Amino acid sequence: MSGAKSVQLTYLEAIRQGIQEEMRRDPDVFLLGEDIGVYGGAFKVTAGMLDEFGERRVIDTPISESAIVGAAIGASLMGLRPVAEMQFADFITCGYDQIVNFAAKCRYRWGAAVPMVIRAPSGGGIHGGPFHSQNPEAWFTHTPGLKVVAPSTPADAKGLIKSAIRDNDPVLYFEHKALYRRIKEEVPDGDFTVPIGQAAVVREGRDLSIITYGAMVHVAREAAEALENEGISVEIVDLRTLAPLDEDTVLASVRKTSKVLLLHEDTMTGGIGGELAARIAQKAFEYLDGPIVRLTAPDTPVPYSPPLEEAFLPNATKLVEAARSLARY
Amino acid sequence: MGAPAMLRSEKDVEQDRELAWQFLRYMVTMREVEDRIERKLYRQGKIVGGVYVGRGQEAIPVGVGLTAEPEDVLCPSHRDLALFLIRGVHPRQIFAQYMGRVGGLTRGKDGNMHMGDMNRRIVSIISAMAASVPVAAGAALALRYKGTHNIAYSFFGDGATSRGDWHEGLNFAAVQKLPVVYVCNNNQYAYSTPVSKQMACADVSDRAPGYGIPAEIVDGNDVFAVHGAARRAAEHARAGNGPYLIECKTFRMTGHSAHDAAEYVPPELLEEWAQRDPISRLEKKMAEKDWAGPGEIDRVYEEIKKEIDSAVDWAEKSPYPDASELTDNVYERG
Numbered sequence: 001m002s003g004a005k006s007v008q009l010t011y012l013e014a015i016r017q018g019i020q021e022e023m024r025r026d027p028d029v030f031l032l033g034e035d036i037g038v039y040g041g042a043f044k045v046t047a048g049m050l051d052e053f054g055e056r057r058v059i060d061t062p063i064s065e066s067a068i069v070g071a072a073i074g075a076s077l078m079g080l081r082p083v084a085e086m087q088f089a090d091f092i093t094c095g096y097d098q099i100v101n102f103a104a105k106c107r108y109r110w111g112a113a114v115p116m117v118i119r120a121p122s123g124g125g126i127h128g129g130p131f132h133s134q135n136p137e138a139w140f141t142h143t144p145g146l147k148v149v150a151p152s153t154p155a156d157a158k159g160l161i162k163s164a165i166r167d168n169d170p171v172l173y174f175e176h177k178a179l180y181r182r183i184k185e186e187v188p189d190g191d192f193t194v195p196i197g198q199a200a201v202v203r204e205g206r207d208l209s210i211i212t213y214g215a216m217v218h219v220a221r222e223a224a225e226a227l228e229n230e231g232i233s234v235e236i237v238d239l240r241t242l243a244p245l246d247e248d249t250v251l252a253s254v255r256k257t258s259k260v261l262l263l264h265e266d267t268m269t270g271g272i273g274g275e276l277a278a279r280i281a282q283k284a285f286e287y288l289d290g291p292i293v294r295l296t297a298p299d300t301p302v303p304y305s306p307p308l309e310e311a312f313l314p315n316a317t318k319l320v321e322a323a324r325s326l327a328r329y
Numbered sequence: 330m331g332a333p334a335m336l337r338s339e340k341d342v343e344q345d346r347e348l349a350w351q352f353l354r355y356m357v358t359m360r361e362v363e364d365r366i367e368r369k370l371y372r373q374g375k376i377v378g379g380v381y382v383g384r385g386q387e388a389i390p391v392g393v394g395l396t397a398e399p400e401d402v403l404c405p406s407h408r409d410l411a412l413f414l415i416r417g418v419h420p421r422q423i424f425a426q427y428m429g430r431v432g433g434l435t436r437g438k439d440g441n442m443h444m445g446d447m448n449r450r451i452v453s454i455i456s457a458m459a460a461s462v463p464v465a466a467g468a469a470l471a472l473r474y475k476g477t478h479n480i481a482y483s484f485f486g487d488g489a490t491s492r493g494d495w496h497e498g499l500n501f502a503a504v505q506k507l508p509v510v511y512v513c514n515n516n517q518y519a520y521s522t523p524v525s526k527q528m529a530c531a532d533v534s535d536r537a538p539g540y541g542i543p544a545e546i547v548d549g550n551d552v553f554a555v556h557g558a559a560r561r562a563a564e565h566a567r568a569g570n571g572p573y574l575i576e577c578k579t580f581r582m583t584g585h586s587a588h589d590a591a592e593y594v595p596p597e598l599l600e601e602w603a604q605r606d607p608i609s610r611l612e613k614k615m616a617e618k619d620w621a622g623p624g625e626i627d628r629v630y631e632e633i634k635k636e637i638d639s640a641v642d643w644a645e646k647s648p649y650p651d652a653s654e655l656t657d658n659v660y661e662r663g
Contacts, residue, residue: 059505070498169660
């Protein structure tokens with residue numbers, strides 16, 4: 001938009017600003033979740049919202065994920081646009097049936113729109129242990145009818161929360177806890193959206209493509225810098241949306257570099273990387289000059305103790321090593 | 330000391346007479362539609378999936394449904410067919426729904442009672458029991474949010490009250506003081522499981538006070554009693570006093586679904602409850618009160634059966650969906 005200013009925002013502030021702008025723009029947008037009002041949310045994403053919008057639009061709920069999601073479904077069937085917060089993405093299991101059996105299937109079964117957003121703070125690296133660190137996105141990318149987004153930057157965080165709120169389908173918005181206050185960047189002020197379903201090439205390169213999302217985009221950037229010094233030119237695709245997948249952008253990058261490394265913080269088996277590998281193998285096989293490589297967390301719960309968690313999480317060192325050997329293949 | 334009945338004005342009596350005829354039409358239509366589905370079309374192999382009926386429970390959706398205003402939201406259970414009739418869904422759409430035809434409410438995407446229509450403010454049930462209980466709370470929240478005086482009705486059976494969603498939904502609605510009327514059809518069996526193995530309290534209504542929700546028990550096979558209780562519940566909710574629960578005692582006069590012979594139900598229970606059939610009781614009352622002339626009720630049956638014959642014809646002529654529709658409407662676009 002012409003003449004729009006930009007401001008420095010953290011990832012967390014960008015989410016908050018996106019929600020605030022949508023609430024000011026559309027009186028049908030409201031929030032519900034545990035400790036989101038008076039306390040401002042476990043991570044303070046919704047701090048100040050109660051003061052600005054009042055109890056009618058910022059609803060502190062019981063510890064009751066199924067009721068939170070169910071109530072959001074009921075309100076959205078009536079045309080409201082609820083934004084429900086899971087205190088931690090890990091607790092989304094308690095509302096799982098409402099999400100995958102109720103929300104995801106309403107439009108298909110009986111033509112009813114469910115324009116709701118579920119915000120889910122996910123990811124590790126904060127010593128949260130097995131129940132405050134998971135990346136459960138693949139549980140939902142496997143469910144037709146749901147849209148799943150996972151921003152990596154403040155600008156995308158703002159642009160995607162606004163698109164999610166305006167979307168007429170249920171959207172799961174995975175926000176990475178380790179990014180909340182760690183990254184800050186210029187974010188366009190005012191009405192700025194990032195379309196759901198579009199990946200972004202966030203670094204151009206020639207020798208290999210790293211396909212990733214969320215906090216791992218930053219790991220990929222760090223590794224790409226190191227690899228650049230070794231003469232390996234890395235392209236990075238930030239998926240941004242995990243369902244529906246932007247297959248075209250992924251395949252274009254693979255066809256360009258001919259080598260692909262799939263990176264995610266989620267565990268390996270059944271993760272989004274496997275799906276991408278299958279699609280690449282099927283649709284860009286003749287372009288590949290090496291095996292499709294996955295770097296992910298291992299198939300274990302997320303451990304608590306620092307050396308264990310460090311071993312669990314993919315990082316730049318592991319990534320450089322994996323990318324180097326792929327580049328040499 | 331005078332009994333209230335003795336103080337009723339002629340106008341009240343006339344209203345009761347009119348109500349009785351409304352009750353009768355909807356209850357008989359529900360019974361006849363479901364009998365046609367379960368006892369004829371299903372056996373002829375024309376119903377491609379499961380059949381869940383509310384035989385013997387017709388007084389509940391009819392008595393409650395007729396207290397709802399058009400803008401109120403209904404969240405039916407799978408034994409509340411009459412709610413669809415009351416909201417203007419035609420029997421032919423119901424037959425087509427069961428047969429998997431495009432004329433059904435879901436165009437063949439789902440079957441049996443798994444249907445809804447937000448233009449009629451009916452929310453479709455899903456198979457997981459009690460899932461629509463928190464959804465009803467959300468609908469009620471939206472009605473209040475928009476500043477209306479409308480309410481949501483949440484229907485379920487005794488078995489559904491064992492699920493966590495039921496408890497979460499009631500608690501949420503009570504804390505928020507939402508305008509929800511809860512209607513339990515306690516038909517004493519959840520599939521093959523009797524209430525005694527479902528819960529340790531005597532009545533479903535015992536569960537409500539734990540959430541700060543008032544509750545009452547009503548004879549679920551007496552349509553006037555159900556209607557009266559539902560009216561009290563609706564007034565309570567509409568006045569902003571929060572949710573209200575009515576437990577309608579009834580009995581499931583069939584198996585869980587058409588494939589289930591229900592041999593686990595003691596025959597004497599079925600015999601006992603057959604004596605309390607809600608339609609026979611209503612007809613008896615209408616005869617006693619002289620609200621129906623000779624042959625008048627029989628003519629209602631004839632009309633309804635004729636309507637059903639042509640509705641079945643219509644549904645059988647309704648095409649199956651084209652396979653190309655398989656991927657439609659997963660998302661709004663694409």
